[in-house]
Amino acid sequence: MKTNKPNIDPALVREIANLLSESDLTEIEVQQEDLRIRVVRAPPTVYATAPLAAAPAPLAAAPAPLAAAAAAASPADVSKHPGLVTSPMVGTAYLGAEPGAKYFVDVGSVVKEGQTLLIVEAMKTMNAIPAPRAGTVTRIIVENAQPVEYGEPLLIIE
Numbered sequence: 001m002k003t004n005k006p007n008i009d010p011a012l013v014r015e016i017a018n019l020l021s022e023s024d025l026t027e028i029e030v031q032q033e034d035l036r037i038r039v040v041r042a043p044p045t046v047y048a049t050a051p052l053a054a055a056p057a058p059l060a061a062a063p064a065p066l067a068a069a070a071a072a073a074s075p076a077d078v079s080k081h082p083g084l085v086t087s088p089m090v091g092t093a094y095l096g097a098e099p100g101a102k103y104f105v106d107v108g109s110v111v112k113e114g115q116t117l118l119i120v121e122a123m124k125t126m127n128a129i130p131a132p133r134a135g136t137v138t139r140i141i142v143e144n145a146q147p148v149e150y151g152e153p154l155l156i157i158e
Contacts, residue, residue, distance in 0.1 A: 013037060078141065083157045085132060087148040091122035095144040103144070105155070109137045117155060120148060131157060 012030075016039045020028050029038040078084065087093065095103040095118050104116050111117065111131045120127050135157040142154050 008035065008037070013039065078139075078153050078156070081156050083133075083135060083138070085117060085129070085154050085157060087120055087150060087152045087154055088129070089120055089122045089127065090150050091120040091127070091148060093142045093144070093146050093148045093154060094119045094121060094126075095140070095142075105137045105140070107137055107140055111135060111137060111157060118142075129154065133157060 016028050016030060016037060020026075020039055027038070027040045029036065031037075095105075097104070097119070104118055105111060111134060113131055113134045115131045116128045117131050117137075118129050120129055137155055138158045139156040140154075141156070142148060142152075148154065
């Protein structure tokens with residue numbers, strides 16, 4: 001029993017993939033008669049790790065305050081942090097006003113309510129993200145020029 005499968009031209013798939021690479025697009029779909037080709041590019045995954053100054057002591061030997069501080073710094077708990085600032089939209093987060101410019105804030109910066117923390121570019125529009133409250137920036141979660149989703153953690157103000 002033979003099925004009617006259309007022949008897929010590998011050169012066409014390569015050409016579509018090249019179009020995707022050369023543009024800011026993340027997905028292309030082409031349909032010709034019964035043949036439909038969809039090529040999707042996932043954004044790169046960025047992992048940030050903090051350098052260790054010294055080997056950590058075993059948790060059993062750690063005093064209770066240090067163990068509590070380590071638990072509070074856990075990435076899983078970031079979403080529940082009361083000082084968390086999240087992205088109000090899908091876009092690209094920029095920590096400075098332009099390439100090579102000084103960042104709006106750094107870890108340890110004291111900010112006022114309404115002060116610009118970073119910019120999220122969405123559809124070629126630069127959207128300043130203001131500080132929702134006054135405080136000190138204790139952690140910047142995103143990297144400069146990193147794609148962000150709606151509700152994604154950006155930084156923490158305490």
